[in-house]
Amino acid sequence: xxxxxxxxxxxxxxxxxxxxxxxxxxxxxxxxxxxxxxxxxxxxxxxxxxxxxxxxxxxxxxxxxxxxxxxxxxxxxxxxxxxxxxxxxxxxxxxxxxxxxxxxx
Amino acid sequence: xxxxxxxxxxxxxxxxxxxxxxxxxxxxxxxxxxxxxxxxxxxxxxxxxxxxxxxxxxxxxxxxxxxxxxxxxxxxxxxxxxxxxxxxxxxxxxxxxxxxxxxxxxxxxxxxxxxxxxxxxxxxxxxxxxxxxxxxxxxxxxxxxxxxxxxxxxxxxxxxxxxxxxxxxxxxxxxxxxxxxxxxxxxxxxxxxxxx
Numbered sequence: 001x002x003x004x005x006x007x008x009x010x011x012x013x014x015x016x017x018x019x020x021x022x023x024x025x026x027x028x029x030x031x032x033x034x035x036x037x038x039x040x041x042x043x044x045x046x047x048x049x050x051x052x053x054x055x056x057x058x059x060x061x062x063x064x065x066x067x068x069x070x071x072x073x074x075x076x077x078x079x080x081x082x083x084x085x086x087x088x089x090x091x092x093x094x095x096x097x098x099x100x101x102x103x104x105x
Numbered sequence: 106x107x108x109x110x111x112x113x114x115x116x117x118x119x120x121x122x123x124x125x126x127x128x129x130x131x132x133x134x135x136x137x138x139x140x141x142x143x144x145x146x147x148x149x150x151x152x153x154x155x156x157x158x159x160x161x162x163x164x165x166x167x168x169x170x171x172x173x174x175x176x177x178x179x180x181x182x183x184x185x186x187x188x189x190x191x192x193x194x195x196x197x198x199x200x201x202x203x204x205x206x207x208x209x210x211x212x213x214x215x216x217x218x219x220x221x222x223x224x225x226x227x228x229x230x231x232x233x234x235x236x237x238x239x240x241x242x243x244x245x246x247x248x249x250x251x252x253x254x255x256x257x258x259x260x261x262x263x264x265x266x267x268x269x270x271x272x273x274x275x276x277x278x279x280x281x282x283x284x285x286x287x288x289x290x291x292x293x294x295x296x297x298x299x300x301x
Contacts, residue, residue: 020136037164064139064143068131
């Protein structure tokens, strides 16, 4: 799982039941501290669904959306396991090193 | 003006709709419209909010179109150093060769397979044709910089360039329609099990 996929999956967990497209986009932008395009987030959500790491369902829209439905996303069990594995792998990689690293001169 | 009177550019909205699977055709435009009306329009003003909206639509377009764009640029890069005649053309103009037709037809097929919509294939073929034509002129301008100034010396050259562009676009759309028709006829490539 790539870093961006992890960022989107973590956003789904942080947002909980409020995880729909726009909220996910804003959450990912805030966490990565950079502008992220809507196309990148929607493509990643589609990929996560295709991999079985996330699922979605439609809910009624509001007036400000012109009545258009919202699609809410949630991580699946496989998605949560994949995130745990990714975090464990990163922790294992860093084990024994003192953070922050020092530059050797 | 009430919040719901704030509307993004119609053309950008139409382009966005043409790129989305039916299952996403409400949720994604709704998300962008919500952000446009609630945040971008009040903070950026109408013009910059429209630019923001268009940028988001182009990011969705790029996610769908990039394989077609890469294919046509690769074809141009391979074609430039080769002698004329290796890739037969209907008329002596850029973007109307046999291999161009194959790429445009594939773009049409790929697009309509991606969403299950005929229009997506036609849009993909048009974008691919436009990129192919632009790549040709960028190459021509880089190898012969004087070409860039020639239309200003002889304005009629603008008419020639516009005609060539129209020819390439028309050819791309025609080939794309064939590919899109095949892609639309076959079952779409996406098969997500979504609870809606």
